[in-house]
Amino acid sequence: MVFINENYLKLAAGYLFPEIARRVNEYVDANPAVAGRIIRCGIGDVTEPIVPAVLAAMHDAIDDLGSHETFRGYPPPTGYDFLRQAIAEHDYRNRGISISDDEIFVSDGSKGDCGSLLEILGVGNRVAVTDPVYPVYVDTNVMVGNTDEPLDGGGYEGLVTMEGNEANGFVPNPPESPVDLVYLCFPNNPTGSTIDHPRLQAWVDWALENDALIVYDAAYVNFIRDPDLPRSIFEIPGADKCAIETRSFSKNGGFTGIRCGYTVVPKTLEGRTRDGRSVPLHQLWSRRWSTRSNGVSWPVQRGAEALYSAEGLEQTSMLIDHYMTNATLLRGGCEAMGLTVHGGENAPYVWVKCPPGQDSWGMFDRLLKEAQIVTTPGAGFGRCGEGFFRISAFNSRANVEEVVARMKTLV
Numbered sequence: 442m443v444f445i446n447e448n449y450l451k452l453a454a455g456y457l458f459p460e461i462a463r464r465v466n467e468y469v470d471a472n473p474a475v476a477g478r479i480i481r482c483g484i485g486d487v488t489e490p491i492v493p494a495v496l497a498a499m500h501d502a503i504d505d506l507g508s509h510e511t512f513r514g515y516p517p518p519t520g521y522d523f524l525r526q527a528i529a530e531h532d533y534r535n536r537g538i539s540i541s542d543d544e545i546f547v548s549d550g551s552k553g554d555c556g557s558l559l560e561i562l563g564v565g566n567r568v569a570v571t572d573p574v575y576p577v578y579v580d581t582n583v584m585v586g587n588t589d590e591p592l593d594g595g596g597y598e599g600l601v602t603m604e605g606n607e608a609n610g611f612v613p614n615p616p617e618s619p620v621d622l623v624y625l626c627f628p629n630n631p632t633g634s635t636i637d638h639p640r641l642q643a644w645v646d647w648a649l650e651n652d653a654l655i656v657y658d659a660a661y662v663n664f665i666r667d668p669d670l671p672r673s674i675f676e677i678p679g680a681d682k683c684a685i686e687t688r689s690f691s692k693n694g695g696f697t698g699i700r701c702g703y704t705v706v707p708k709t710l711e712g713r714t715r716d717g718r719s720v721p722l723h724q725l726w727s728r729r730w731s732t733r734s735n736g737v738s739w740p741v742q743r744g745a746e747a748l749y750s751a752e753g754l755e756q757t758s759m760l761i762d763h764y765m766t767n768a769t770l771l772r773g774g775c776e777a778m779g780l781t782v783h784g785g786e787n788a789p790y791v792w793v794k795c796p797p798g799q800d801s802w803g804m805f806d807r808l809l810k811e812a813q814i815v816t817t818p819g820a821g822f823g824r825c826g827e828g829f830f831r832i833s834a835f836n837s838r839a840n841v842e843e844v845v846a847r848m849k850t851l852v
């Protein structure tokens with residue numbers, strides 16, 4: 442019989458979303474009359490349709506496949522030049538950041554990239570994550586064997602966690618203990634927090650001093666409204682020697698179903714062998730892609746390119762305005778309930794403190810039973826998430842207005 446990767450057996454059960462579904466179903470079964478009133482603000486999936494500029498580009502690209510002259514077979518494994526160039530120009534060079542086209546690696550989304558990056562890093566790296574955290578960073582490290590067994594109440598033996606709380610604005614400081622690899626996500630899922638230049642500079646300085654690699658997940662960068670906040674870790678001097686940035690078209694372009702994102706690996710970034718030699722990570726990541734993948738399809742890359750056209754930029758900016766107006770309305774609804782609210786100003790997530798004496802599952806049950814609103818309990822994102830809940834701004838305006846109206850009746 443074949444041997445398995447026993448690291449998978451260490452994974453704590455995927456508790457959060459199944460448990461939410463279980464509680465919602467149980468409530469609906471017991472109260473069928475209100476089933477139609479349920480509004481889901483728990484998921485992090487987009488709700489609005491793909492913008493016209495992208496649809497048109499994808500339609501044309503499909504037609505290309507129907508004739509000999511324009512047919513395309515295998516794409517280049519790391520992305521077509523037209524898309525890598527559009528990304529490097531719009532997201533980096535136009536902002537004064539020097540990133541070359543071939544430092545952009547186009548993929549089918551950044552969740553996958555976060556996990557695949559571990560293929561080019563050695564097993565046994567000491568890893569640090571924030572708490573609360575996007576669970577993908579944790580579970581992918583468990584799977585490759587970078588942790589030991591799960592701890593009671595959340596987390597894993599051997600995994601360093603950096604506490605996010607109200608005092609630090611959910612922007613943890615670098616760990617005291619030595620670490621090789623750190624995951625940062627700003628604007629943050631689930632807390633909606635952002636990081637400013639001085640604090641991101643402090644992280645980069647720490648990484649350079651400690652020879653650590655930062656994986657910077659910028660999936661929500663397009664939701665930043667404040668012009669003073671960094672849009673990329675590569676705005677910070679020195680980051681090209683200590684950071685990888687992942688980005689996704691899922692949230693700004695509504696590509697959660699289409700699937701496209703990218704990772705930036707600067708050529709100046711190095712890792713080392715056990716015997717102390719330095720090796721460019723770019724070289725390993727290129728090799729990984731050409732061996733493991735045949736790239737992203739022609740219609741999808743044409744669609745992603747259209748996000749950077751004049752119409753595409755205009756249309757996606759309206760889409761983001763839609764979600765961010767939702768976030769503002771939801772913040773107002775929670776404030777009207779007398780709750781302390783974080784996030785929702787430069788991110789599509791509102792992170793709300795539970796009232797005194799109520800834990801995050803207690804608050805979840807109350808909002809479900811008294812207002813038929815489904816939220817995400819903070820405890821599902823780590824120990825430090827206890828006492829908070831997340832409301833997603835990815836929704837229709839009508840649903841958000843209804844949620845806010847119901848919240849006002851709960852006061």
Ligand SMILES: *Cc1c(COP(=O)(O)O)cnc(C)c1O
Pocket residue numbers: 485549550551552553575626630658660688689690691692696697701702
């Ligand atoms: C949604 C999200 C992503 C994007 O994932 P895709 O695989 O590109 O859809 C990445 N990181 C975080 C924290 C997210 O919430």
